[in-house]
Amino acid sequence: AQTVTQSQPEMSVQEAETVTLSCTYDTSESDYYLFWYKQPPSRQMILVIRQEAYKQQNATENRFSVNFQKAAKSFSLKISDSQLGDAAMYFCAYRSAFSRTSYGKLTFGQGTILTVHP
Amino acid sequence: ETGVTQSPTHLIKTRGQQVTLRCSSQSGHNTVSWYQQALGQGPQFIFQYYREEENGRGNFPPRFSGLQFPNYSSELNVNALELDDSALYLCASSSGGSSYNSPLHFGNGTRLTVT
Numbered sequence: 001a002q003t004v005t006q007s008q009p010e011m012s013v014q015e016a017e018t019v020t021l022s023c024t025y026d027t028s029e030s031d032y033y034l035f036w037y038k039q040p041p042s043r044q045m046i047l048v049i050r051q052e053a054y055k056q057q058n059a060t061e062n063r064f065s066v067n068f069q070k071a072a073k074s075f076s077l078k079i080s081d082s083q084l085g086d087a088a089m090y091f092c093a094y095r096s097a098f099s100r101t102s103y104g105k106l107t108f109g110q111g112t113i114l115t116v117h118p
Numbered sequence: 119e120t121g122v123t124q125s126p127t128h129l130i131k132t133r134g135q136q137v138t139l140r141c142s143s144q145s146g147h148n149t150v151s152w153y154q155q156a157l158g159q160g161p162q163f164i165f166q167y168y169r170e171e172e173n174g175r176g177n178f179p180p181r182f183s184g185l186q187f188p189n190y191s192s193e194l195n196v197n198a199l200e201l202d203d204s205a206l207y208l209c210a211s212s213s214g215g216s217s218y219n220s221p222l223h224f225g226n227g228t229r230l231t232v233t
Contacts, residue, residue, distance in 0.1 A: 004160075035221065037224075042226065043206060043208075043226050043227045043229075044224055044225065044226045044227070045161070045208060045210070045222075045224035046224075047221050047222075047223075050221060091160050091161075093160075104149050104150065104151025104163075104166035104167075104168075104174065104210060104211075104212060104222065105151065105163045105166060105174050105176070106151075106153075106161070106163065106222060107163070108160030108161050108162075109160055110159060110160050111158075111159070111160050
């Protein structure tokens with residue numbers, strides 16, 4: 001079974017600064033997808049960024065980028081130029097790429113609460 | 119494009135009762151999955167439905183059951199409610215049948231409180 005670990009329960013950053021959230025995972029599979037989701041107080045889980053394991057290039061989405069280290073099974077999220085609206089709970093998640101039963105199954109980490117100070 | 123909608127928003131039930139939560143998937147999505155999120159924790163996968171059939175299940179007892187309808191909307195049913203069932207229940211949909219890489223789109227969840 002796959003596991004996802006987020007070792008930072010809470011992180012804080014000053015507005016306009018950069019912060020990195022950590023995530024490690026354990027799997028015996030060679031092909032999979034990794035995701036970062038953001039969950040603000042509104043409760044809706046919002047996709048921030050995704051990475052396909054077979055792609056070596058790190059994904060980027062505007063101010064959000066990842067550092068994907070497949071051999072180390074590490075998938076960190078970097079938020080540049082942090083904004084007050086970035087404050088939320090952030091979840092790292094894993095999805096297998098092999099079977100139809102994996103379409104809707106994400107394995108989530110425990111989450112990291114990000115606080116952004118003005 | 120209509121997103122994923124869930125109803126009700128909040129619900130209070132008594133231990134031993136039964137509850138039904140509802141989810142309308144995003145237009146064009148044929149896969150629906152349900153998650154339980156305890157306070158301060160990450161979501162836990164309950165099960166998923168693809169074209170009206172359950173085809174994946176997490177570590178939840180049989181009293182958690184579901185349905186998917188021809189329009190791909192879905193229900194989550196929980197029987198014999200226990201206090202530990204108090205949680206946020208999230209529904210997510212994807213176009214899994216057409217793309218392995220289709221991301222999940224989540225609803226705002228139903229907050230269930232069992233007293």
